[in-house]
Amino acid sequence: xxxxxxxxxxxxxxxxxxxxxxxxxxxxxxxxxxxxxxxxxxxxxxxxxxxxxxxxxxxxxxxxxxxxxxxxxxxxxxxxxxxxxxxxxxxxxxxxxxxxxxxxxxxxxxxxxxxxxxxxxxxxxxxxxxxxxxxxxxxxxxxxxxxxxxxxxxxxxxxxxxxxxxxxxxxxxxxxxxxxxxxxxxxxxxxxxxxxxxxxxxxxxxxxxxxxxxxxxxxxxxxxxxxxxxxxxxxxxxxxxxxxxxxxxxxxxxxxxxxxxxxxxxxxxxxxxxxxxxxxxxxxxxxxxxxxxxxxxxxxxxxxxxxx
Amino acid sequence: xxxxxxxxxxxxxxxxxxxxxxxxxxxxxxxxxxxxxxxxxxxxxxxxxxxxxxxxxxxxxxxxxxxxxxxxxxxxxxxxxxxxxxxxxxxxxxxxxxxxxxxxxxxxxxxxxxxxxxxxxxxxxxxxxxxxxxxxxxxxxxxxxxxxxxxxxxxxxxxxxxxxxxxxxxxxxxxxxxxxxxxxxxxxxxxxxxxxxxxxxxxxxxxxxxxxxxxxxxxxxxxxxxxxxxxxxxxxxxxxxxxxxxxxxxxxxxxx
Numbered sequence: 001x002x003x004x005x006x007x008x009x010x011x012x013x014x015x016x017x018x019x020x021x022x023x024x025x026x027x028x029x030x031x032x033x034x035x036x037x038x039x040x041x042x043x044x045x046x047x048x049x050x051x052x053x054x055x056x057x058x059x060x061x062x063x064x065x066x067x068x069x070x071x072x073x074x075x076x077x078x079x080x081x082x083x084x085x086x087x088x089x090x091x092x093x094x095x096x097x098x099x100x101x102x103x104x105x106x107x108x109x110x111x112x113x114x115x116x117x118x119x120x121x122x123x124x125x126x127x128x129x130x131x132x133x134x135x136x137x138x139x140x141x142x143x144x145x146x147x148x149x150x151x152x153x154x155x156x157x158x159x160x161x162x163x164x165x166x167x168x169x170x171x172x173x174x175x176x177x178x179x180x181x182x183x184x185x186x187x188x189x190x191x192x193x194x195x196x197x198x199x200x201x202x203x204x205x206x207x208x209x210x211x212x213x214x215x216x217x218x219x220x221x222x223x224x225x226x227x228x229x230x231x232x233x234x235x236x237x238x239x240x241x242x243x244x245x246x247x248x249x250x251x252x253x254x255x256x257x258x259x260x261x262x263x264x265x266x267x268x269x270x271x272x273x274x275x276x277x278x279x280x281x282x283x284x285x286x287x288x289x290x291x292x293x294x295x296x297x298x299x300x301x302x303x304x305x306x307x308x
Numbered sequence: 309x310x311x312x313x314x315x316x317x318x319x320x321x322x323x324x325x326x327x328x329x330x331x332x333x334x335x336x337x338x339x340x341x342x343x344x345x346x347x348x349x350x351x352x353x354x355x356x357x358x359x360x361x362x363x364x365x366x367x368x369x370x371x372x373x374x375x376x377x378x379x380x381x382x383x384x385x386x387x388x389x390x391x392x393x394x395x396x397x398x399x400x401x402x403x404x405x406x407x408x409x410x411x412x413x414x415x416x417x418x419x420x421x422x423x424x425x426x427x428x429x430x431x432x433x434x435x436x437x438x439x440x441x442x443x444x445x446x447x448x449x450x451x452x453x454x455x456x457x458x459x460x461x462x463x464x465x466x467x468x469x470x471x472x473x474x475x476x477x478x479x480x481x482x483x484x485x486x487x488x489x490x491x492x493x494x495x496x497x498x499x500x501x502x503x504x505x506x507x508x509x510x511x512x513x514x515x516x517x518x519x520x521x522x523x524x525x526x527x528x529x530x531x532x533x534x535x536x537x538x539x540x541x542x543x544x545x546x547x548x549x550x551x552x553x554x555x556x557x558x559x560x561x562x563x564x
Contacts (some may be wrong), residue, residue, distance in 0.1 A: 053405045105317070
């Protein structure tokens with residue numbers, strides 16, 4: 001089975017000489033949610049725009065479900081829906097007209113029942129006859145999604161879908177995205193909100209300065225690169241960390257009631273057993289313990305800063 | 309999807325025609341009013357001092373020129389605005405990411421712009437009929453010139469819309485090039501009325517051939533032969549098509 005998206009040796013240099021993408025290789029599987037992370041100017045939008053046909057590719061090849069995006073652009077593009085970063089809409093059009101227009105533009109015959117379903121799914125049905133300029137930013141974002149879904153795409157690109165969207169709407173949108181994935185749509189999203197990727201993605205790709213730094217299963221990435229913190233709540237507060245425990249680099253809370261131990265899940269040994277033994281020898285007893293894992297955001301910042 | 313994405317052509321065409329409906333006053337009423345004013349000024353006030361041009365009353369003589377003037381300016385402005393506006397507001401992303409070929413995009417945008425300007429041309433013709441008696445000797449040729457000219461100048465407008473990077477540039481060519489050429493192309497006079505030097509210079513004005521051919525279809529008389537008029541119109545059409553083809557092939561000012 002062909003991957004949903006296959007990018008091979010893709011490079012792009014703009015006329016200004018700016019090298020936006022360098023030798024990108026990437027495969028996106030059918031039915032997954034793939035989050036592309038990267039700082040501003042990393043090349044995320046350029047990559048999406050090339051795949052969608054908005055920017056001309058430089059070197060390399062891109063296939064959408066086996067269809068070359070240049071030589072077989074009709075088949076490739078008809079599979080893809082795009083929600084761009086900017087809220088670019090036809091201000092004077094009604095919601096219904098603009099979504100129906102998008103469906104026609106992508107070569108699909110009229111299907112009012114399907115348009116109605118999309119608008120209802122996105123809580124836009126009440127606004128179907130409203131002009132887009134009268135809608136709030138969040139509603140406009142929904143219209144953009146409705147337009148992208150109007151031709152029943154199998155691959156959906158969401159470029160910063162939550163930009164400028166309030167928390168409630170963001171959660172609603174995540175729900176919509178999950179439903180789409182459940183129906184078999186492949187989703188590729190770029191985001192600044194690591195929380196978004198952490199919440200939804202199956203796999204994560206990190207791009208920085210035009211290069212794909214890594215592609216990994218989200219869970220594997222978090223396990224592999226994530227650090228864990230073990231916090232021990234002591235039965236009796238202590239004034240200082242005993243000398244015999246110095247090798248564990250423990251941090252003592254201000255009130256002396258908590259000890260925090262940071263360990264690497266990737267390491268062969270976490271040192272937890274040794275720590276517990278050493279604590280017992282020192283007569284330090286604890287009443288509870290909590291472990292927390294580093295977030296995707298921390299991992300991302302680590303990765304990017306390590307390469308700068 | 310068939311070889312031609314007809315759904316897309318229809319969607320763009322309908323979208324553009326719907327825009328005309330929304331801006332009815334600007335799109336249709338305004339050219340009709342301004343043309344009526346031309347009749348009052350040129351036909352009634354000045355025309356009363358000019359008896360006939362080549363056996364045709366001056367009021368009737370200027371009708372083809374007036375229609376051409378509106379046809380040219382409307383074709384250009386409709387098409388240039390239609391493609392420039394999505395560029396300006398950013399909605400062009402959708403057009404670029406859709407499975408449509410440049411032929412389909414041009415067919416839809418130019419088709420809609422030409423339709424609108426032809427409609428306006430016909431409305432002006434009907435309006436003119438209220439002012440002067442008119443008889444069209446070659447109606448088929450009249451329609452042929454009307455369609456060819458509308459399509460050609462809609463293509464030119466499309467090129468201008470892609471070339472323009474701001475609203476000022478959008479107005480530049482129609483105001484500084486097309487309108488003067490139309491006025492100097494025999495819209496309101498026969499070039500026989502000019503001194504010999506200006507007659508020669510006028511032959512370098514492409515609009516002369518359009519107006520002349522169009523006028524021939526009305527009255528059976530023209531400044532240049534109808535075959536030459538038709539030939540020049542087709543050459544201009546081919547030149548515009550070539551430029552549009554090049555724009556889409558290279559992605560000039562559309563795709564980075």
